[in-house]
């Protein structure tokens with residue numbers, strides 16, 4: 363995947379470096395302008411605007427006429443105040459065969475890409491990646507004065523969900539898996555709504571259709587497995603095998619949402635049409 367083409371400014375290019383910009387081009391999808399909410403046109407490269415607040419930054423796509431490419435320092439709006447952000451989700455049953463023995467029955471699964479036109483970035487100062495997995499070999503990152511610790515910005519959109527406890531991997535597929543704190547789901551009228559709530563973080567993904575079989579399995583185990591990814595557009599075809607592999611390799615943030623009795627899907631952000 364080559365990713366999308368974006369307009370960038372020299373400050374953003376020097377702050378992020380080519381490696382992180384490349385990650386952003388693959389993760390971001392040019393659906394709607396995050397300033398005016400109208401569609402971004404494929405043949406006009408969107409502008410990348412970054413708002414950095416301490417160790418966190420938000421990178422988002424805009425019509426170049428609505429917001430020029432640029433790097434800004436200052437407080438960021440919380441996710442719930444970003445009305446034009448596109449998210450998409452789907453549900454399905456993961457066949458027992460693909461759970462590598464974690465489940466003997468099919469697993470009810472909710473897969474969401476929470477952030478199409480925006481990505482969260484985290485400034486990693488070398489102490490975080492203790493095993494050096496993230497960067498000792500990267501030439502694009504700054505090095506600390508001691509010459510050992512790598513540091514720099516990293517795409518953090520999915521990592522945030524892992525920090526909230528969606529770090530279950532294949533274990534989450536087991537019917538005995540303990541529900542993830544702060545993660546809940548409800549099913550009504552053949553639609554499922556999922557909520558992640560932890561401290562300041564609040565995501566609500568309401569009214570995603572479920573098949574009768576997915577609903578039966580979810581009710582039977584009292585939960586639905588939730589996978590968070592930015593690797594896919596959920597509205598494009600994805601095979602069970604692809605999903606199984608990404609769960610097994612830990613590339614999705616995966617948790618278990620306990621199923622509430624009913625209702626609970628009210629009062630959230632409306633889904634964009």
Ligand SMILES: [Zn+2]
Nearest residue numbers: 395398425428
């Ligand atoms: Zn616009």
